[in-house]
Amino acid sequence: MSEIDPEAFAQLVRDVRILKDIEAIKRLRYAYFRSMDTAQFDEFREVLTPDFSAHYVGSSYEFFASNRDEFVEMISQSFSTNMAATHQGHHPEIDIIDETNATGRWYLQDVVYKYHTNELIYGTAIYTDRYERRADGWKIAYSEYYRVIEVIEFPPRPPKFVGHYLATHGTKVDG
Numbered sequence: 001m002s003e004i005d006p007e008a009f010a011q012l013v014r015d016v017r018i019l020k021d022i023e024a025i026k027r028l029r030y031a032y033f034r035s036m037d038t039a040q041f042d043e044f045r046e047v048l049t050p051d052f053s054a055h056y057v058g059s060s061y062e063f064f065a066s067n068r069d070e071f072v073e074m075i076s077q078s079f080s081t082n083m084a085a086t087h088q089g090h091h092p093e094i095d096i097i098d099e100t101n102a103t104g105r106w107y108l109q110d111v112v113y114k115y116h117t118n119e120l121i122y123g124t125a126i127y128t129d130r131y132e133r134r135a136d137g138w139k140i141a142y143s144e145y146y147r148v149i150e151v152i153e154f155p156p157r158p159p160k161f162v163g164h165y166l167a168t169h170g171t172k173v174d175g
Contacts, residue, residue: 018096021096021102021133021138022092022094022096022102024137024138025092025094025102025104025131025138026092026094028047028131028137028138028139028140029089029092029104029106029129029140030089031043031047032044032047032089032140033087033088033089035047036075036079036085036087037079037085037086037087037165037166038165038166038169039076039079039165039166039169039170039171041072041075041076044072044075044076045068045072047139047140048068048071048072048139048140048141049068049132049134049139049140049141050067050068051067051068051141052065052067052068052071052139052140052141052142052143053065053066053067053071053141053142054071054142054143054144055143055144056125056143056144056145057144057145057146057147058125058147058150059147059150060150060152076171077171077173079166079170079171080166080170080171080172080173081166081167081168081170081171081172081173082114082115082116082170082173083112083113083114083115083166083170084112084113084115084161084164084165084166084167085110085111085112085113085166086110086111086112087108087109087110088108088109088110089106089107089108089127090106090107090108090109091106091107092104092105092106093105093106099133100132100133101130101131101132101133102130102131102133102138103128103129103130103131104127104128104129104131105126105127105128105129106126106127106129107124107125107126107127108124108125108126108127108145109123109124110122110123110124110125113158113159113161115158118154118155118158119152119153119154120152120153120154120155120159121150121151121152121153122151123147123148123149123150123151124147124148124149125145125146125147125148125150126145126146126148127143127144127145128143128144128145129141129142129143129144130142130143
């Protein structure tokens, strides 16, 4: 039986830690999309650092948030009973910088329908994130995206949704 090379073993331990961190960050980003689309705003808040900031650029908008509370408030008001939405993040490119910092890039595909304006919005975007490991795990510290494709349509009649989760779980708003 041969002896284990201590350097090779230490490298294996580092590699496994990196793979576990990457998987944790994937789950974090998936939880972000799921909790947003299902109006689970307490969970949504928990995937972000308190000093989280964001910068999102679409064809007709540019949004900044300088902290988690501002961002969660904006999202909770947007994901209301007057909206149907789905967001899917694909093709993660995650780099572990060190024990407590990582970066990531995601390809977003989304569909949003706003009942009050009869807008059907769909398209893609590239998210670029910065993550921090905190005492309670990895969190999103910064996020930005730019739209690759953004389509806005005003259908002649509203789509017939036979299921609409936000109708009963989204933030209640008038109009």
